Amino acid sequence: MEEHKENIHGKDVNVKLSNGDDDDKVKPSSSICPKEDAPPQASNSDFSHPVYKEIALANGHINRMSKEELRIKLSQLKLDTRGVKDVMKKRLKSHYGKQKLTAADCGPGDVFYDYICVVDFEATCEEDNPPDFLHEIIEFPMVLICTHTLEIVGTFQEYVKPKFYPTLSDFCVKLTGITQDKVDAAKSFPMVLKRVVKWLEERELGTKYKYTFLTDGSWDMSKFLNIQCRVSHIRYPQFARKWINIRKSYGNFYKVPRTQTKLSTMLDKLGLQYEGRPHSGLDDSRNIARVALRMLQDGCQLRVNEHMPGGQLLPVPSCAPMEGAPPPRWPGTRK
Numbered sequence: 001m002e003e004h005k006e007n008i009h010g011k012d013v014n015v016k017l018s019n020g021d022d023d024d025k026v027k028p029s030s031s032i033c034p035k036e037d038a039p040p041q042a043s044n045s046d047f048s049h050p051v052y053k054e055i056a057l058a059n060g061h062i063n064r065m066s067k068e069e070l071r072i073k074l075s076q077l078k079l080d081t082r083g084v085k086d087v088m089k090k091r092l093k094s095h096y097g098k099q100k101l102t103a104a105d106c107g108p109g110d111v112f113y114d115y116i117c118v119v120d121f122e123a124t125c126e127e128d129n130p131p132d133f134l135h136e137i138i139e140f141p142m143v144l145i146c147t148h149t150l151e152i153v154g155t156f157q158e159y160v161k162p163k164f165y166p167t168l169s170d171f172c173v174k175l176t177g178i179t180q181d182k183v184d185a186a187k188s189f190p191m192v193l194k195r196v197v198k199w200l201e202e203r204e205l206g207t208k209y210k211y212t213f214l215t216d217g218s219w220d221m222s223k224f225l226n227i228q229c230r231v232s233h234i235r236y237p238q239f240a241r242k243w244i245n246i247r248k249s250y251g252n253f254y255k256v257p258r259t260q261t262k263l264s265t266m267l268d269k270l271g272l273q274y275e276g277r278p279h280s281g282l283d284d285s286r287n288i289a290r291v292a293l294r295m296l297q298d299g300c301q302l303r304v305n306e307h308m309p310g311g312q313l314l315p316v317p318s319c320a321p322m323e324g325a326p327p328p329r330w331p332g333t334r335k
Helices: 051-063 067-076 085-104 170-176 180-184 189-202 219-231 246-254 263-269 281-297
Strands: 115-119 137-146 151-159 211-215 242-245
Touching (some): 085 246, 115 281, 137 170, 137 281, 151 189, 211 219, 242 246, 246 263, 246 281, 263 281
Parallel strands (some): 115 211, 211 242
Antiparallel strands (some): 115 137, 137 151
16 A cells, blocks of 8 residues: 555645644754764774674675675675675675674664564555545554564464445455455454553563554555544554554665665565565565565664654654554543
């Protein structure tokens, strides 16, 4: 559904969608932060350590390598050899950089999050969505990544019965593969959200383990979930107010423009093929998770880069303190 997510209320996703919560006002930031793709900070907060000169020299040598030379070197190091040239260069640079920083004891620590939960909603849609079209979530999928083992360790999927427009359009059925009988037999969104909370609680996320959410773009949280909570008279859940937008992370890490960060393009550039049925929420989530896992393997420190205080979508500065999502709780209803 990625093409249709971009068309919701136009292409500008930086709009305010009030969720009715007055206790979470937007606070302006007074700090100036480094760019998201800045090099890892040394323990003494500067780059005077000689190891950074070694890394710079190694990076210069890698920049002059041909694609075949990169593939040979990656193979010798038992690293993944798939992907376009720029991806292979980044992978090799990250490997050498991490080795040298670890040896010099001035690099960043291990990954912050224990788990990353990938979400990619499917919602009601029409071929030409009018500006005022009400998108209701009809599939709530989650794929859980363990950042320590770099594996998918769990999945969740529930279909959701739409309330206002219960009959799916032919276009929606063809696009998502979700048939009318599936949503007819499904639970309402509030009931599904309660199951989501229980599933997250059972895995001790936010209590024993640090976790956060990851999406393919801004639309899943800032549009679909926000709108769905409003029409279902539910407060927007606190645990979903911050997330990783993998498109931003991918673009910053591999130094590519945002036009090259669609899921199909990211998979292709990484040398991966889509697995499953496109526009199935669960299959899309699995493939997004595969991109995230490859980025972690390549040395990317995935971190929250978007949040939604007070119903307004805002970026999270790269210098903001790392923190996990709060324990999952039922958000409660509102008038």
